[in-house]
Amino acid sequence: MRSLSRRYWALMIMWGGLLFVPGLNVYGDEGKTGATEGKTELFGREARESTPVIGRDPDQPLSEREKIHHVLSRFSFGATAEMIDEVEKIGLEKWFETQLKGEELESRKLQAHLSKLETLTMTNQEIVQKFGIIPKDLSLANRLTTEQRRRRAELLRRRYIPRQQLKDAVLFLAVYGNNQVRETASDFWRNHFSIDVSKGVVRYYGNTYEREVIRAEALGTFKAMLNKQARHPAMLVFLDNFISRATPQKELLAVARKEFAKTRDYSTVLNAIDIAKMKGLNENYARELMELHTLGVDNYYTQADVIAVAEALTGWTVQQDPSKPIEFLFRPEMHATGARKILKVRIPAYPRNPIQEGQAVLDLLVKHRGTAEFIAYKLCRYYVNDRPSQKMVERVAKAFRRKNKTDLPTTYRAIFYDKEFFDPANYQTKFKRPFEYVVSALRVTNAEIVSTAGIHQALLTLSEPIYQCEDPTGYYDQADVWRDPGVMADRWQFGVGLGMGWIPGVEIPASYWEGLEPNNPLQWKEVLSKRILPMGHTEKTDKALEKVIAKYSRFNPKPEQLGRYIVGILLGSPEFQRQ
């Protein structure tokens, strides 16, 4: 085990403290790489993906400020007029390159929020010991006194603390983080290697997963991230690989019984006997490893490959006894040793070092061209356009594969500097996911988050609670998944609620209303719409806004009340749904 001081130092880097290298961003899904079948023009019309803002000719190349706005819309959670000014001063490229290092100092505000979340720096073992154990005397097998029942209920409640703090940290970093490129990248990878902290003991392991897998490598390499997630207890449990094993062995059951005798008071994880009883191969992780994490669905691999990969990864399990570090464990007695053909490549047996059989699979997948194509496609879809051009995807894939490094900053750079990135056809054409919508709304309003429950509730209503995507696809990032008729009502609720101060625990600071001239509501409209929609809005929105203001002004509201109302409406406007 690493020394405490070294670990502590590493944690400070990842989560808070002086250096601070946060990163988060949300989306992933199975993607569909450019299918070639059926070139027939099925239908007759094209939709305009963007609506023209007053005075903007959609054919004109982006102006410098628009370019900055575009970058801040994609590589950060939303631009404000001040941010655009700031980046303009620094220079766009310089800003981007600095951000890629992820070393910007974080604000005191963010550090203060994070420092209250004790589980962020804890190990899995510490978390389970502190939050995951119900003592034997409180087991339901006993007759409990009222007092004991109360204590038991309290302990059961505490089990949710680690995952609650994880969700809070993700939220705070996205809203207040100064390393926004890292935040958006983490958002992407969090959904690419998605886990659901609602599933059993994953709730205790999510914190180290975010820290050691997602944030640690969001500006690192894909290779490292893939290898880390394949060994992380959260992923091994979420996708069932921890119980996938070769043939049953009676001796193992005996060993397990012994182990269980030692740890029987640990009631919240599958105990050793359960594991020993499991006698089968479980394909779940092997399939998603190829379908979702590397190659893309049915891309290059077959069902035979799924089985072969599952076999190669048998024995990749988790040490879950809370008296020892909870971490990756290779159990040779669960492993099926053998030579296999995977993706048309022969992987030899390693009888003396059987873990190498699974490792060879990961190495093969990292280098596979299908992985580069799929990852590049998804990154372009996330950063550029729901339907990125094949040419651009190819160029980005090439950068990803450069020297087999799978270096992620190199890949993000390939997107940023690509000739298509600033094409006006990509400007303001992504529909915000609920997470992006909520975070950007909190950012443009300088919202103070006193407590997070109201925000998490809103994200749940909008179908995107943090770290709780049931499907291993992660949350999708394409518009057509999110903009069904009916869903806008929930966004409007949130926008108006935030403006009016109805979201519990969230407040727009008084300073936000400074500079509003008394008795001049139309000036307020100008000022506030510049803050929330810095690059302007449509004629239609303008008229509707004036109408609402006129109507509301008749009630002689206090200036701040009217300001709040305008903010709420702007957050619900069609323009604010785009990025």
Place this chain on the structure above:
Amino acid sequence: MRRRDFLSNTGAGAVSVGAGLAITKNSLAVQPKKNPVSDLYPDPVVVMIFLRGGQDQLNTIVPYTDKTYYKIRPTIAIQKEDVIKLNNRWGLHPAMKPLKRFYDEGRFAVVINSGSPHQTRSHFEAQDYMEYAAPGNRTITDGWLNRYLTATANPRGEDPKKLRALAMQERLPRSLRGTYPAIAVPPNLRDIEEVLDLFEDFYSGGDPEALSVAQRAAARKQSGTSSRKSLKSRDRKKEEDGLMSDPIMASGTQTIQGLRRLREVLYGDADDSTYKGPREAPETGATFQEYPGGWFASRLKSLAKVIKSDVGLSVAATDINGWDHHIGMGSTDGTLNRMLSFLSEGLAAFMDDLGPHLDRTLIVVSTEFGRVAKENGNDGADHGHGGATWLLGGQVKGGHIYGRWTGLEPAELFQKRDLQVTTDFREIYADVLRQHMKFDLPADFFPGYTPSEKGLGLFA
């Protein structure tokens, strides 16, 4: 497939009539059923319930006399004494007890070994293909139910009082996405009145077609056509046009219109309807079974109210996630047990609540694939192929287990591991549309697939 094969599973109680048509005692009892409501109400309704994750057929519709079943599922098989026996071959999982009486009344049928011929074992791909009813075809971007709605929409524009298509959940299932503006019902429907008014001017006039046009562009782009180019070459109209064909605007317009109407129906007095359905409705049936708790039942309860309010509902859908039982599916004590009783209790209460309206309401329960025949040793089973489709209510000829069973020996299984698909799911959907919805199915409705003319004989 031959009709003879298809009907060959009705078991020992079957009497052979004519050309291989087998009828059980139960189904005979159903024959003289009268349809008082469907005569009065012209509109048939289909309620699509999708079980996401790959629902296991073998532990749901149990081949309890098959020795191999008990051999390959030593831990999780449903024991003979626990099975609710339907005939001398098939039985239901005991958690489905609330549905047994519907089977006996001839209002519940199952098509075993049904599903998609596509080999994918990816949930997400299999669901897409099934909900677009176009396996292997990535150019289709309108769901099959949406295609039906589009084809049958009023060409002069829909009566705004009509609520033709609803998903009783936060977002639409893919089967409902597309050209026709189906509405996803937000969970806090009660509280949203104010914002619907507030944002009306911001989102008015959006063209619902824009919703699907964007998706079509997606399909085209994937097939290699540059949308950029088309954007330029096509008419770049003035701002007004651009706005109207903006999918976000369209989504907003539909949100306001649809949810307002739904709120009227659920919370207000829907009798101001200008939709001229027959007014002299018979009393809706007494509630025989109370709705259980939980979100599923409460969605169905709202849905029943919409159906009974007679506001032109044609298609409704809701999903149940979580059928991916790699671990802990269990026999009568695991996750499957819990979920089947959740589902069955909800459905039974819904059907009782609908009363006479059940005659015009068909419930279809589908899943993207079944699970491997052999258990996996983790008390569960991995992704498989053939699965069960359930049909309840409407004019279904229930009390039957339809579909061709091929056995459980390795040689009888798909790729030696999964149940075979002997009934293409499109055959079932085609019958649902043609016979229940009385829809004149266009030849190209299922791209690249023509369902048999005769159909499966699922309906009276």
